[in-house]
Amino acid sequence: MSPLPNHAKATKEKHLVYYQFKVPASTANLRVNQYLILFLSFLTLSITNIYPATAHxxxxxxxxxxxxxxxxxxxxxxxxxxxxxxxxxxxxxxxxxxxxxxxxxxxxxxxxxxxxxxxxxxxxxxxxxxxxxxxxxxxxxxxxxxxxxxxxxxxxxxxxxxxxxxxxxxxxxxxxxxxxxxxxxxxxxxxxxxxxxxxNSIPPWAIAVPILAVLGVVLAIWHNKNKP
Known part of the structure; x- marks a missing residue:
């Protein structure tokens, strides 16, 4: 079999580099996104616990x-x-x-x-x-x-x-x-x-909404920045 042309060889090496480095990076981004989602969940629960809803x-x-x-x-x-x-x-x-x-x-x-x-x-x-x-x-x-x-x-x-x-x-x-x-x-x-x-304190939703909005923007920027 004749050796691969230089162009084909370069393309193959590029694909190898992509799979060697980009896939782990995507996995890392997924993990970061999961951590951010968990953080948002805990933040919401914390705010709810600070200002519990009334109950019978x-x-x-x-x-x-x-x-x-x-x-x-x-x-x-x-x-x-x-x-x-x-x-x-x-x-x-x-x-x-x-x-x-x-x-x-x-x-x-x-x-x-x-x-x-x-x-x-x-x-x-x-x-x-x-x-x-x-x-x-x-x-x-x-x-x-x-x-x-x-x-x-x-x-x-x-x-x-x-x-x-x-x-x-x-x-x-x-x-x-x-x-x-x-x-x-x-x-x-x-x-x-x-x-x-x-x-006379601020209602819980007035605290939760701005925090969640800011974190949502941070999450979106992070995702776009690391998007392949």
């Missing part, structure tokens, strides 16, 4: 489960009337209405010692919320920002059949309108300062 609070006893929701959006503010309702359900998902429960609600300012009088004892009334009908609800006005404890206890009324229960929910109250604090207890001052600052 759930407690469970042997016979009854309770979900607490506070209007609006589980984010009560001091000095502003708010409605709290408790979705009581039996095993299997059957709704337990207030008419079948001799329920009592007490509110304590944290920290509190066992046996001390409750700060508030709101009256419970049947309310309709979401898919629940006739569940216990109450109107509450928290006097100051801080952390509160809501205790809901219940016993079956005549004709009902479930074991007595007592649920404890911790509620964080942000700063709001000033109200008359007569006959109320002092609420943790440090929590008040922190919560007031949090209520």
């Amino acid at each position: 609070k759930v407690q469970i006893s042997p016979d009854v489960g309770a979900t607490l929701h506070i209007e609006p959006n589980d984010n009560p503010r001091a000095g502003e009337p708010t409605q709290a309702w408790f979705a009581l359900t039996r095993k299997g998902g059957t709704i337990l209405p207030l008419q079948q429960c001799n329920c009592q609600l007490t509110v304590y300012a944290e920290p509190h010692t066992p046996g001390e009088p409750a700060l508030l004892e709101p009256s419970l009334k049947p309310v309709n919320a979401e898919r629940y009908q006739g569940i216990p609800g109450a109107d509450i006005t928290f006097p100051k920002p801080g952390i509160y404890q809501l205790q809901l206890s219940g016993k079956p009324t005549t004709g009902a059949n479930f074991k007595p229960f007592e649920f404890t929910f911790e509620v964080t109250v942000a700063g709001g309108n000033a109200v008359n604090t007569q006959n109320s207890q002092d609420v943790n001052t440090e929590n008040s300062v922190d919560l007031a600052a949090e209520s």
Whole structure:
């Protein structure tokens, strides 16, 4: 066989160089892109953890489960009337209405010692919320920002059949309108300062969007720069 012409030999050597060097480079670029995607994912999760979304609070006893929701959006503010309702359900998902429960609600300012009088004892009334009908609800006005404890206890009324229960929910109250604090207890001052600052903080999406946009541009530039 005759030797390859110089042009064919040069082309073959060029292809060998391409496969020897460009393929590993592409693999390296893929790995870098994967690392950047992972970094973006962790950044998003970190922002979400710093500013957690509000969620209903759930407690469970042997016979009854309770979900607490506070209007609006589980984010009560001091000095502003708010409605709290408790979705009581039996095993299997059957709704337990207030008419079948001799329920009592007490509110304590944290920290509190066992046996001390409750700060508030709101009256419970049947309310309709979401898919629940006739569940216990109450109107509450928290006097100051801080952390509160809501205790809901219940016993079956005549004709009902479930074991007595007592649920404890911790509620964080942000700063709001000033109200008359007569006959109320002092609420943790440090929590008040922190919560007031949090209520005026920048929304999480306002922080996440610019960061993700900048990183997206960096990723695009990197990809185009290393594109074969």
